[in-house]
Amino acid sequence: MIGFENVRKEYPGGTLAVEDFSLEIASHESVVLVGTSGSGKTTLMRMINRMVDPTSGRITIDGDDVASLDPVRLRRSVGYVMQASGLLPHRTVLDNITTVPVLRGISKRDARTRAHELMETVGLEAALAVRYPAQLSGGQQQRVGVARGLAADPNILLMDEPFGAVDPIVRGELQQELMHLQRDLKKTIVFVTHDIDEAFLIGDRVVILRPGCVVAQIGTPQEILADPADDFVASFVGADRGTRSLHVERVDGRDIVVDADGRAAGVLTAHAAARSGPAGETPS
């Protein structure tokens, strides 16, 4: 469990990055911090592994104030996946993945065995182990980044716009695989992105931030879509653009889902209709 309690961050010179932020993240939950650039979402996430220290307030992991923990040890126990993977260019894929476990004192042989397993987990061919990061595609680099983040088997995984630098098709694949991984691994994930679609896809809960790190709304994707807190949220999630306000039209005996502009978004299948039926009725 991760807790933010009245966290405030002011940079020297008076820039206020975070005014007053509180949030509890349950274990095994994935929470996505989403907002435009300058909303302080990355700053918030970096407070968890003490890359940034708050000016006031506190952050706890399982009840322990992170300020009381040694930053280096803390960072080794928390997985971190960053944009453009942040791999070490002078080290092979295998060495990149084993860096943290070896620093934690695990034998090289054990670390390598585990690294090979992880490569399989994240969908990397074993032959890539001896390659250097520059010899991999963007998607493969990002997979190595995820494998490295998981190498020390952390309970918490911090992901800083990890799929921001790859093309949309690869991004889609990576997102699907992350969700697949999460079903098996059940990590506590804090994920930062500016892509609301990605946020809704990955987050059990989504935190929408305004500039200045003010919380606009916290909730499940369903809650946010069903009831945007205000115009900012509605505009941010695209509810006012019509791409999210879908309705059903009957064409040739089938239910076609159509957006506000009349463009077909998909077909309503019997299975989906049956599932959404009761859920749609309960609130009313």
Next chain:
Amino acid sequence: MSAAAGTTRHAPRAAHRRATHSATQVLFDAPGPKGRRRIALLSVLSAAVILGLLAAGLWQFQKNGQLDPAKWVVYLRVDYLAFLGRGLLGTLQVTAVAAVVAFPFGLLLALARLSRFGALSSVATVWIEFFRGIPMLLVVYAFLLALPAYGVTFPRFWMLVIPMILVSAATTAEVFRAGIKAVDRGQHEAASAIGLGRRDALVHVILPQAVRLVLPSLILALVTLLKDSTLGYVVSYNELQFQGKTMVSITRYLVQTYVVVSVIYIALNFLLTRIALALDARMKARAVAS
């Protein structure tokens, strides 16, 4: 004119050449189209001038009998070659010892200059600027003349090598410092995010990349060291040039001796540049800055 046209025709392959062939471009940026045209023109002009001077010089030598084969074939004699070979060995020894000590020392100086501790950083800065600014000859004189006056004497070898180390370490310190600063900022962040402390980050992440970035410049520093070793004549250390000087005083073949000695220096430095090129190509394959 035809030479200029030839250069233009090769222009599209410049990028390819840069990656694989040209030795000079390990050390310099490739010029643009205008620059290339200007360079082509100047190359033709200067080639003409140089060839003219060379022809004039050879003509003079010919007139004075310097091109007499008898004055050249002696350099194929075993004892002549052995004499110069001893000088070559001396040059290589001095250069190797100076480099082996100066480069790590330079790295330490760079780290000291970048240190968070103000006092250490200031001392390193003053040290570096002092030895970078002073002509090496003065340092050699200090070891040859000044220190012995206070009873501090060194063997000839060290009277040459220590000044080389002091001066070279100061210049390479700046090379290393530039390399360390050139490592992508993201690498510092990545290192700290995955839980590397300052020292681990420096040893495992920053330095390996910095050293790779500056390798070509280090080879250049090695070439400079090799040439600086010619100051050995000041302390009468038997390096290649001093051996050449001694040889001249015996044989009186001034022109021939120095031509042979120069050819040896040029060949050595050419070899070093080729090594720089090979290293650079190998690093490009791994792509240091991805």
